[in-house]
Amino acid sequence: MAPVPLEVAVFSVADALLSASLGASRIELNHPGSYPLGGLTPPASALSALSDLPIPVRVMIRPRGPPPPPDRTPDFIYTAAEVDAMHAAIAQLKPAMDARRGDGFVFGALTRDGRAVEEQVCAALVAGAAPFACVFHRAFDGLADLQGGVEVLGRCGFAGVLTAGGARGGAPENVQKLGEVCEAARRKGGLEVVAGGGVRHGNVATVVRGRGGAAPGWVHSAALKPDGTGLDEDELRRLLAALAREDEA
DSSP, X not given: OOOOOEEEEESSHHHHHHHHHHTOSEEEEOOTTOGGGTOOOOOHHHHHTTTTOSSOEEEEOOSOOSOOTTOOOOTTOOOHHHHHHHHHHHHHHGGGOOXXXXXXXXXXXXXXXXXXXXXXXXXXXXXXXXXXXXXXXXXXXXXXXXXXXXXXXHHHTOSEEEEOSSSSSOGGGGHHHHHHHHHHHHHTTOOEEEEESSOOTTTHHHHHHOSSSOOOSEEEEOOBOTTSSSXXXXXXXXXXHHHHHHHHO
């Protein structure tokens, strides 16, 4: 059995190339410098520069970060103009993508209260992204009903979901809820669960072992340097080594 594959969130072309060379199984491409905002739509030039990358590229589609204080509006609630911008970004980026490589998109939108999937918006975005697979990002963690959310994502046509298992804490702290999400995904036809949020080499074993349910099919980490300036090569090596050890256990 192969180790649980690792998806690395990157914020530059250089870090995407480095991640692939070190053994990452997939990358999530974000706009340079957007990590503090949770990742934003990258420029088409960055995606085009990765045309020869040997691993799949999942492209973030997110027009802005969370509302700045003192605005208490929940994140991932978009205006009609912002939804139009997401559609336009998908249309612009698709020509530089390769479905055979496994490329796809990552996005999500919530209802006005921030507690449910904005189903109509998401289904339309998924349809516009065809034939590329779509993953619902960590907007999922704000849902009032995570297991019910899995069913909604299936109706929308999503292929996967990126989740920490809840809005509080990261994936290592939420392994029980992650297991429940994984089990719900298995029952509903195999939605791919990507566990992310606070995943580092010292805790990834806890995440992939799971508890109280099925384990995630993928793990996700930005593997950033302590100062957040870019990919930490040593951390990524250690993450991959920890996953390999779990495969041998």
